[in-house]
Amino acid sequence: MGRQPCCDKLGVKKGPWTAEEDKKLINFILTNGQCCWRAVPKLAGLLRCGKSCRLRWTNYLRPDLKRGLLTEAEEQLVIDLHARLGNRWSKIAARLPGRTDNEIKNHWNTHIKKKLTKMGIDPVTHEPINKPSTTTTTTSSQETPSTVDHQHHEPESENLRPPSPEKLDESHATSEENSSSSPPETCWGAETGSTTSDNNRDDDPLMNILWENDDTPFLDVSWDFPASPSAGNTINNVHMSPWEENCANWLLDCQDFGFEEFGFGCFNDVLDMSVNINTLDMGDHKLI
């Protein structure tokens, strides 16, 4: 089909992003929303390919990202989900608010894999390395007995290739993700929406439990961005005007401080604070 390269190799910058580039990308997305990544670099004045911009945004700049190490609970959830979904990092990430697939993938490869191996558990099969599968609770670490531990773990083939209903699950996973923690993948406010039902949750006991334990809605409000950013925004009765400016400032802070610095609960507080933040700059990462 003569696939077109995602970007013309000439004149396209690669490697680590600078603060200036981040700023440009954030400003552009806050102003225009996420659409047509291919056009983003040109419109935002970046010498990057669209793919790189999308990656930078989704993995690093998104305002709903938690930063820092995964908590014990998150780690356990990742293990449990991996046992069921295999290396479907995006699906796993969809269940962990504020975490990206890349982050989870990295954490898996650097921490969890070793941890499981150390515990005598095959990180691929989630079965004991020496003993053939006997117990059903081997996946979870002893130190953090999980509420989903009692769920059976499917054989490797099942883990890696979930049954066909998974396809359905995947098809609406995006909407789950959007409704729980992540921004719409397309232009804000133009969510494809038609698949917002969570039917598939019901046919999977494990997922039921996972969802029950899932306090995901915490960020819903943050991503209730107006289709047109110029429309202003009200969160917790705080009028965000000009919305872009305040949010951009807040973004630039959160990006570097990480949400842990604020804590989840104070998410809205941060938004409130951001209203009063006028002196921020990329080179000066101070809250006030």
Add this chain to the structure above:
DNA sequence: AACGCATACAACCGCGAACGT
């Protein structure tokens, strides 16, 4: 203090799926 190795994480690459014409 300097060096080499190990680790962690950001970013890139290639592929397939989804979508539009």
Add this chain to the structure above:
DNA sequence: CACGTTCGCGGTTGTATGCGT
């Protein structure tokens, strides 16, 4: 239906940082 384009995913690589010698 065929083709072209765009997007998202998963695997992999590159690099910065930490740690031990």
